[in-house]
Amino acid sequence: MPQLNPAPWFMILVFSWMVFLTIIPPKVLAHTFPNEPTPQSTQKPKTESWNWPWY
Template identity: 65%
Template sequence: MPQLNPNPWFAILVFSWIIFLSILPAKVMNHISPNEITPVGAEKHKTDPWDWPW
């Protein structure tokens, strides 16, 4: 039963993961986010207590 022989399938698995881990991250990281992150100031915002109507 050739499907139980792990030698060729393990090599295919290892080579495919090497390809995925070497090519795909570079392609994914080349995309630019449409919303650039802007740093928020360190000042605290003033919060008012909520007046509940009941």
């Protein structure tokens, strides 16, 4: 049973992390959001009271 042979485990782990660290980050960092968020003002908007005609 080859899965019980621990010799290649370390190299498989190192190779998989090298793949993750060299291929995945450029793809994630190249992502651009379609809508850039606009900064919100710190002032609270003036709220108006609701019209309750049945009260």
